[in-house]
Amino acid sequence: MPKLFERRLAPADSPLAILARTFAALIAAMLVTAFLFRSYGANPWQAYFALFHEPFATLRGFGYTLVRASPLALVALGTVVSWRSGFAYLGFEGSFIVGAVVSSWLALSTAPRAAFGPMPFLLFLPLAILLGFFAGGIWAGMVGILRARWGGNEVLISLMSNYVAIFLLQYLVSGPMRAPGSNPETPLLPRATWLPFILPGTRAHAGILIALIAAALVWMLLQKMPLGYELIVTGFNPFAARYAGIDVRRRTILAAFFAGGLGALAGVVEVLGSQHRLMEGISGGVGFLGIVVALLARMNPIAIIPTALLYGGMSVGADAMQRRANIPSSVTLILESLAVLFLLAVDLLRYYRFRPSSLWRQPPETITHGVPE
Amino acid sequence: MIRTLEMRNIVKRFPGVLANDHANLTLRAGEIHALLGENGAGKSTLMQILYGFHSMDAGEILLDGRRVHLNSPKDAIALGIGMVYQEFMLLRPFSVVENTVLGLREGPGPLLDLSKASAKLKELSDRHGLALDPAAKVENLPIGVQQRVEIVKLLYRDARLLILDEPTAVLTPQEKDRLFSVLRALPADGRTVIIVTHKLAEVMDIADLVTVMRDGKVMATRSIHETSPQELTQLMVGRDVNLRIVKTSQAPGDSVLQLPVLQIKDLHVAGEDDREKLAGVSLDIHAGEILGIAGVDGNGQSELAEAVMHLRDIRSGRVLLNGADITNRSVARHRALGISYVPADRRHVGSVTEMSVADNAILGLQQKFSSGVFRNIRHARESAQNLVSRFAVRPAGIDAPAGKLSGGNLQKLILGREIIRASAALIVEQPTRGLDISAVEAVWQELLRARQEGKAILLISTELEELLNLADRVAVMFAGRVVGIVDAANASVEEIGRMMAGLPAAASIPSHPPGAISGTQRAEIV
Numbered sequence: 086m087p088k089l090f091e092r093r094l095a096p097a098d099s100p101l102a103i104l105a106r107t108f109a110a111l112i113a114a115m116l117v118t119a120f121l122f123r124s125y126g127a128n129p130w131q132a133y134f135a136l137f138h139e140p141f142a143t144l145r146g147f148g149y150t151l152v153r154a155s156p157l158a159l160v161a162l163g164t165v166v167s168w169r170s171g172f173a174y175l176g177f178e179g180s181f182i183v184g185a186v187v188s189s190w191l192a193l194s195t196a197p198r199a200a201f202g203p204m205p206f207l208l209f210l211p212l213a214i215l216l217g218f219f220a221g222g223i224w225a226g227m228v229g230i231l232r233a234r235w236g237g238n239e240v241l242i243s244l245m246s247n248y249v250a251i252f253l254l255q256y257l258v259s260g261p262m263r264a265p266g267s268n269p270e271t272p273l274l275p276r277a278t279w280l281p282f283i284l285p286g287t288r289a290h291a292g293i294l295i296a297l298i299a300a301a302l303v304w305m306l307l308q309k310m311p312l313g314y315e316l317i318v319t320g321f322n323p324f325a326a327r328y329a330g331i332d333v334r335r336r337t338i339l340a341a342f343f344a345g346g347l348g349a350l351a352g353v354v355e356v357l358g359s360q361h362r363l364m365e366g367i368s369g370g371v372g373f374l375g376i377v378v379a380l381l382a383r384m385n386p387i388a389i390i391p392t393a394l395l396y397g398g399m400s401v402g403a404d405a406m407q408r409r410a411n412i413p414s415s416v417t418l419i420l421e422s423l424a425v426l427f428l429l430a431v432d433l434l435r436y437y438r439f440r441p442s443s444l445w446r447q448p449p450e451t452i453t454h455g456v457p458e
Numbered sequence: 459m460i461r462t463l464e465m466r467n468i469v470k471r472f473p474g475v476l477a478n479d480h481a482n483l484t485l486r487a488g489e490i491h492a493l494l495g496e497n498g499a500g501k502s503t504l505m506q507i508l509y510g511f512h513s514m515d516a517g518e519i520l521l522d523g524r525r526v527h528l529n530s531p532k533d534a535i536a537l538g539i540g541m542v543y544q545e546f547m548l549l550r551p552f553s554v555v556e557n558t559v560l561g562l563r564e565g566p567g568p569l570l571d572l573s574k575a576s577a578k579l580k581e582l583s584d585r586h587g588l589a590l591d592p593a594a595k596v597e598n599l600p601i602g603v604q605q606r607v608e609i610v611k612l613l614y615r616d617a618r619l620l621i622l623d624e625p626t627a628v629l630t631p632q633e634k635d636r637l638f639s640v641l642r643a644l645p646a647d648g649r650t651v652i653i654v655t656h657k658l659a660e661v662m663d664i665a666d667l668v669t670v671m672r673d674g675k676v677m678a679t680r681s682i683h684e685t686s687p688q689e690l691t692q693l694m695v696g697r698d699v700n701l702r703i704v705k706t707s708q709a710p711g712d713s714v715l716q717l718p719v720l721q722i723k724d725l726h727v728a729g730e731d732d733r734e735k736l737a738g739v740s741l742d743i744h745a746g747e748i749l750g751i752a753g754v755d756g757n758g759q760s761e762l763a764e765a766v767m768h769l770r771d772i773r774s775g776r777v778l779l780n781g782a783d784i785t786n787r788s789v790a791r792h793r794a795l796g797i798s799y800v801p802a803d804r805r806h807v808g809s810v811t812e813m814s815v816a817d818n819a820i821l822g823l824q825q826k827f828s829s830g831v832f833r834n835i836r837h838a839r840e841s842a843q844n845l846v847s848r849f850a851v852r853p854a855g856i857d858a859p860a861g862k863l864s865g866g867n868l869q870k871l872i873l874g875r876e877i878i879r880a881s882a883a884l885i886v887e888q889p890t891r892g893l894d895i896s897a898v899e900a901v902w903q904e905l906l907r908a909r910q911e912g913k914a915i916l917l918i919s920t921e922l923e924e925l926l927n928l929a930d931r932v933a934v935m936f937a938g939r940v941v942g943i944v945d946a947a948n949a950s951v952e953e954i955g956r957m958m959a960g961l962p963a964a965a966s967i968p969s970h971p972p973g974a975i976s977g978t979q980r981a982e983i984v
Contacts, residue, residue: 309835311828318821321810327769328799328807329822330790 089444090437097435103383106431113431114423121419125412132410136417139405140398146405147398148287152359154390154397155292156181156351160375161382161389162296162303163347167225169307169384170340171320176228176243177348178372179250180221184349185356186257187220188213189271189363192278192356193262209278213353214295221349222342224250229341233334239341247372258365270364280358292354296390299347303386306343316340348372377425396421460538460618460650461487461522463508468517470503470674477503479674480517485619485652488645492665493654496694496894500674501654505621509541510534540617542608544624548596554607555579555592558614582613587640601754602633606640620644623654627891630754631922631955638664656694656894658687670694694895717781718742719914720766720797720883725775727758727765735761737938738775743883743914748905750929750946751918752954758938759918760802763885766916767792767799779882793822796881800873802888802918804865808872811861815851816842818860819875849874850900866897873901883914890924902928922951936960 119129139146160177167174191213194200204212228246231237255269264272280290307313319326319336326333351371360367378396382388399421403414463485470478477500485491495501506512508519510528519526521537528534531541548557555576565571576592583590588606596604605625612620622641626634641664644651655661661668662682669679670693677693720743727736736758743749753759764770766777768789777785779795787795801807809818819842820827827838842856849870851863860868873889886905890898905928909915919925925932926946933943934957941957 309832311824311833312831314817314820314824314833318810318813318824321812322806324803324807325810325821327789328767328801329824330788330793331824332788332790 089440090434091440092437097438102435106434107381107383107428109434110427110431111424113427114420117423118416118420121416122410122412125410125416127410127412132406132412135406135409136399136402138402140401144284145287146401148284148289149401150394150398151284151287151289151293152397153400154393155290155296155358156355156371157375157378157397158293158296158389158393159299159347159351159354160372161379161393162299162386163344163351164376164379165382165384165386165389166303166306166316166347167340167344168379169320170316170336171323172229172232172337172340172344173240174225174228174243174341174344175240175376176225176246176250176345176372177351177375178247178368178370179243180225180345180348181352181355181368181372182250182254183224183345184217184221184352185363185367186254186352187349188217188353188356189262189274191216192274193271195278196275203275203277206277210280213278213357214350217349217353218346221352222346225345225348226338226342228345229338232341233337254363254367255365258363262363264362268364271362274357274361278357279361280354288359290354290358292358295350295354296393299350300386300390303347307386312339348375351375374421377421380425381428460485462520463522463619463650464520465504465508466518466520468504468507468519469515470500470507470512471515472503476674478507478514478517481671481674481676483669483676484679485650487618487648487650489666490641490645490651490653490664492661492668493652493671494656494658494661494668494690494694495671496656496896499671499694499894501671502623503674504671505541505623505652505654508534509539509621511541535615535617538616538618539621540612540615540619541621542605542612542623542625544627546604546608548604548607550595550597552596553592554590554594554596554599554610557596557607558592558611562615579610579614582610586610586613586643600633601628601756602630602636605629605633605637609640618648619650619652621652621654624656625653626655626657626660628755628920630958631951632959634660658690661690662687691895716744718744719780720916721776721778721781722762722766723776723778725762725765725777726773727761727770728773729761734773735938736765736775739935739938739940741916741933741940743916745914746909746912747931748909748915748917748929750925750932751916751935752922752925752932752958753920753935754958755920757935759935760887761938762935763799763801763887763916763918766885767797769799790825793879796879797883797885798876798880800869800876800884800886800889802891804868804872805861809860809868812859814857815846815860815863815871816856818871819845819856821875823879845871845874845878849904866893866900869893869897870900870904873904877904877908877913880908880913883916884908885916885918887918888920889917890919890921898924922954925954926951934958 115133122129122132140150141147160181163174163177163180191209195202195204195209197203224246225243228239228243231242232239258271259269262271263269280292282288282290283294307317315326315331315336316339318329319331319333319340323333326336352368355367355371356363374396378389378392382392399417403417406412406417407414465481465483468478468481481500481504483504493501493505503512507514508528510531510533513529519528526537528537549560552560555572558579559570559572559575564575579590579592582588588610590603590606590610596607599607609620625637629637641651653660653665665682667679667681668685668690670677670690672694680689722739722741725736725739726734729735739758739762741749751759751762761770765772768785768787772785775785776783779797784792784795805811810821816839820838827834827841839856845851846854846856851867851871851874860871863871869889873886876884889901889905893901902924905915905917917925917929926949929946931943932946932949932954934941934954936958937960941960944954
């Protein structure tokens with residue numbers, strides 16, 4: 086009898102097959118979430134319309150989508166570099182905060198009468214990016230050194246380092262960097278240090294351009310440079326890497342440095358483009374959601390951009406959904422997580438061929454009598 | 459009690475491979491049956507089907523005429539079928555008796571009665587001449603004894619049919635003789651022994667019957683008295699292979715006068731457990747010479763190769779290349795100076811199986827295949843294409859993942875890559891382990907060609923035949939020392955075997971302390 090799923094001998098790994106599986110996973114996640122919508126008495130169609138209409142079909146909403154997508158993409162790019170180099174870095178919340186702190190500090194120092202005094206934006210921006218990147222790089226690079234020199238577990242250490250950064254931020258915004266007489270937050274950054282808005286009538290800022298450039302650079306690093314080759318070899322097989330004369334320790338530290346740097350850029354972009362001041366809780370989970378984006382994009386730096394837009398858009402749409410369909414916005418968190426779970430599950434389908442025709446076509450032979458094997 | 463076991467028309471498919479193509483095999487009680495074939499001929503698959511490890515796609519297994527279903531090794535064991543894998547399935551910190559009863563219920567109720575089990579084990583061991591101490595910890599036992607533990611595990615479960623997969627791969631000649639004498643006694647009890655092997659000499663030595671497989675098909679079953687090694691070879695590979703390859707003699711006078719290309723001086727190296735793995739090894743390798751290193755696996759050969767490449771920390775001693783000290787230079791520097799290394803582990807060290815053939819072709823010289831900060835991908839692909847065609851790597855596509863290549867083709871890729879780069883010296887470890895005859899031949903030819911080109915080659919192998927065929931001199935290692943060095947031209951297998959087992963060489967040897975014998979002070983043996 087023909088089966089709906091026929092076992093295949095070699096896995097299907099063509100780009101089309103990968104795309105089809107990814108969409109299948111998204112649709113499966115949406116189907117399951119639809120049941121959750123029902124339990125709130127909402128119509129799933131309306132809920133999904135609310136979820137996707139505002140972020141992708143309105144200009145204002147799309148502007149917000151870009152705002153949310155930029156830091157997500159940068160964290161996801163950091164994930165790609167470190168994970169493909171075999172360094173399972175999970176400290177992006179921490180590097181995000183480090184990037185946000187140093188760029189806020191630099192921006193506040195360019196206020197009139199502050200340490201540096203006003204400086205042209207064209208000087209300020211590269212300086213902020215470099216400073217943020219290096220600060221985050223060194224922050225994560227320390228984890229890299231602990232692993233490379235003493236065999237520390239980067240998963241645990243980087244996860245814990247997030248809390249160090251969170252408390253550091255708390256201290257700074259309630260102490261030395263606090264604006265007089267206000268909530269625990271810094272003063273508004275000087276207008277001259279804000280990232281320019283790029284879509285008139287929206288909040289969309291140049292951060293998405295920084296993310297795009299970073300994606301291109303990461304792609305170039307991994308695909309086109311001997312350094313990227315060495316990082317990937319190290320990630321796949323550290324023994325072969327050592328055998329090939331690659332300094333595995335240095336490459337590990339470098340991968341950590343890049344990851345922290347990219348994570349910090351997310352913080353830079355968020356502060357200079359969107360929040361315009363430093364406050365507690367500024368990262369808002371982007372450091373973890375970005376990892377999810379990288380997983381969903383299958384560690385491909387180019388695929389990260391649309392994936393980050395999707396996830397950024399969903400977080401914008403979640404608010405609209407709450408307003409219009411009266412569904413808690415946290416349901417989208419479930420949707421986002423389910424998508425990843427299903428994505429991991431659909432990998433089983435690599436070994437099957439989908440035959441919808443078996444549903445309506447009669448089998449050529451009826452089952453013969455006898456004992457089935 | 460098994461009298462006959464028949465495997466009929468067994469078909470087994472793996473992704474992209476027809477591993478067994480209507481294979482037939484008949485086994486009778488009381489025979490030693492060899493299953494002979496090149497690597498990838500389907501021998502192991504057929505045996506793993508018989509052991510219930512793989513399911514078959516078609517065919518049937520008949521035990522004394524009755525059809526049986528083997529869905530797991532558990533079913534096979536219940537029917538009296540047992541298997542010893544090439545990699546032993548022993549818990550190393552456990553004792554012999556603990557390993558033996560593992561998975562069984564020995565004793566009343568939930569309690570384990572080890573003393574009764576020990577007595578039974580001792581009795582089995584005595585009856586079959588296994589000489590096992592039930593209380594000994596497996597990790598302290600030599601490989602040959604560990605193998606006998608695997609055999610006693612099967613006898614303890616009263617296996618009537620014992621399958622041994624490549625049982626001699628890790629043994630010294632003496633241990634092999636010991637194993638064979640144990641195996642020869644088993645059929646007297648009405649037991650059947652199957653030996654899976656690709657070594658003709660062993661088949662002729664021990665088997666009553668031999669079944670030859672090629673490309674998943676059974677070519678023939680012969681009684682050992684009615685066949686010859688020539689016929690078996692032909693059945694195995696489908697053509698005559700002359701493995702006695704021609705080695706041209708190099709003028710030895712020149713090389714002795716010249717400075718050796720690679721000099722290893724009193725090398726001491728510690729292993730992971732801080733015990734000394736190399737206890738003062740000194741060797742000289744001249745241009746155009748193959749220096750063979752014989753020894754049972756694990757006597758410091760891998761550590762020697764890794765230390766010379768500086769993949770391993772060196773405690774003391776020096777490595778000189780053309781007189782210059784390179785002991786503590788980086789691996790990358792070694793490579794840049796023209797020393798290449800073909801490691802024993804093709805899939806986990808010598809290549810990155812997830813990456814393409816093209817990417818593997820530049821492994822180790824990735825910085826050279828670049829212009830500025832960018833990779834010169836066109837140049838790298840051209841060189842990969844050349845490599846694949848010069849060394850006849852099949853399939854020739856350079857974009858497929860290297861992990862999809864068969865062992866022989868992957869080895870040709872790695873060997874080719876390293877030979878092309880070796881402007882000075884080449885270190886080769888177990889170059890033909892697990893390869894089929896035609897791949898062995900190709901690898902040997904390439905090594906001899908590299909020797910002809912004047913490269914200094916350090917050839918580490920556990921295959922004596924390989925060393926005697928290729929090497930100019932053979933150094934024997936035992937317990938981290940060089941026990942002796944012999945001329946390959948007039949060395950005897952027996953003598954090398956004795957030294958491999960750690961026994962002192964024949965009385966004729968000059969009284970050098972072990973390890974202090976350098977290449978220039980040759981100890982002529984035999």
